Amino acid sequence: MKRRDFIKLAGSSAVIATSGTAVEARQSHPASPDAIGMLYDSTLCVGCQACVVKCKEVNHMAPNPEGEAQWEMNSQLSPYALNVIRRYDSGDGSVKDREQDGFAYIKRQCMHCVDPNCVSVCPVSAMTKDPVTGIVSNDPDICTGCRYCMVACPYNVPKYEYHDPFGQIQKCELCNQPGVERISNGLLPGCVEVCPTGAIIFGKRDELLAEAKRRLAMNAGDTYNYPRETLTAGREHEKAIPEYFPKVYGEHEGGGTQVLVLAGLPHEKLGLPDLPDQSYGARSETIQHTLYQGMILPFAALMGLTYLTRKNMFQADDAAEDDKDNRQNSHQNKHQNKHQNDKGNGGHHE
């Protein structure tokens, strides 16, 4: 590389370096003001599995078609189970909602993230988030089955139907997918409708968040009228306030979730990971946008490379043309070429 070339390459590198810093880090998306959601209070859950059964009924899913029909107790989410109740056990498991020698229940389902990774990473926009309700749903007619959403979901929620050669991704769509549409028709999600203790309630996310914070602020041992179904359904039941772990899971985790979780022990123990406030998807997008915003950087690099390639190639081509056209006159050139070859070939050429 000659000095002049180097300066040109350095020039395009400068463009690369400066345009790279111009992009701001991608901020977390805020929740829609009309975002709906659910509040799951682990301390109210008695592990009855009514929600699991109702979920299967609403979504037309057979109980474990791959083996014996059975409760989904402690099983994983699967293409047949979009909602499961899992149990935490420690030591002798004698006291509910205690970390040591206790037990607890956790409802696992799609958290309907405020800034979902699955939507960020889906290469074909098959995974979408409703701009009003915030429900995260998958369109199998577009989905390519690449399963990147499964890689990127911090809760391992989307499940692919491996058993079917034409399988699709299954996940909780808050009972509002085409053909079900309970929310659009003014109904409750299946799991909320059947929950006997109000462990899972439905409502607007900001109202549920306020309710969750209210519960955390109250004194353990006092009584409280816990609502069932929704905050305003008027179906309260009185119960003593338990010792809560002082965090509303989903207020900030991974950019926030629309399914909020209260528990009596650290949420990590229940399989909900401790996530940074910025979603992984936002962090990944920041890298992509830094490199590819407006394709300025790749274009600048391409220009530099094209210049150098053209220059270096035609220099070589000119030699070839000379070689062909003036075979008689270019003995010297040819000789040089041959000499070079011999050197490069370690003498085997002859």
Next chain:
Amino acid sequence: MSDHANIRPLGGRLLTKPVIFFSFFALLCVIVIFKRLILGLEDVTNLNGGYPWGIWIGFDLLVGTGFACGGWALAWLVYVFNKGEYHPLVRPALLASLFGYALGGLSIMMDMGRWWNLPYFYIPGYFNANSVLFETAACMTVYILVLVMEFAPAMLERFGLKIPLRVLNKFLFAVIALGALLPTMHQSSMGSLFVSAGHKIHPLWQSWEFLPVFSLLGALIMGCSIVIFEGALVTAGLKQRVPDERPLMNRLTAFIQVLVGMFIILRLHAVNISHKWAYVFEGDIYSWLFIAELALIAWPVIFIKRIRKNGPLLFMAAVSLLVGAAMYRIDLSIVAYHPGDGYQYFPSIEEVLLSFGLVAIEIVAYILLIKLLPILPGAATTNRINEFNRAEQG
């Protein structure tokens, strides 16, 4: 392009023992593909709800295209840095790259659960520019086309199509420039892919913003090493029918030295700034994998002087570099990937058969094509001499 004048097809018998051996595995691969298409992924793979990506992504895509970076590494050396002496290595490397990428592409298609929806990757209004996988797929697709065009002169020369050859040569420089750029983009993206997996990747491999840098350097290391590896194999397999390229290979190690140095320094730097030394010295499988990856690529650089004097040692160094860089990618995508919730993954026999089968297809096609097309340098001269000798003896 004066050096291409020396390039001729090797000729010779096509159905040799290695060809038959690898054809057997290529056939098995085709059977697995049919089984996957008819019965679905569950009957062929051990993929599950926690491990959506197995070795078809971790090995075939990430390592397969990594090993296929030879054409790209040489494009930079020859056309960007103007190191014309490497020109004889370009065509064999391009051929291997073309196979590596095409079969990597085939492997992802087999991994796609709903492959018939694949066109949405390329339809505006559907594709999602925020997705690293979109960038990777779109960029890889264009690069496969670029590789075809870069390799086209060999085909056109073989069939004596002078006019299309002349037309292609007019704008080949633009194609080559694009070919130098594109792998920079998608090979770095293969690291960025795992940023969104977040805490599921072990802290020693989840290096966030460093991931694209490590992936890019790894790709270049693999690209240069595979040129040495393939060159040595071809030279050994075709004794005295192709020139000894060792002096060139030795000079290639100088580039590898720089790349490996940058990789190791940055990898340790990333550990240092995020205070992850405790994981390095934990003594568990991950700390050993981390150390092994670095050791495998470090020793060829430490003993570079001895390696340059010794042919077999140079070959071993290339293998070690390839294994080390490949290990990094497999660890990142599979071994260090922990979805939690009690999920486990180990590849099934059929997954391995497909992966190995694709490599077998590559080897068979490579052997056949170097005999049929003008790819290897200097062969014509020596070949003609051999034939002449044989005729004399007979």
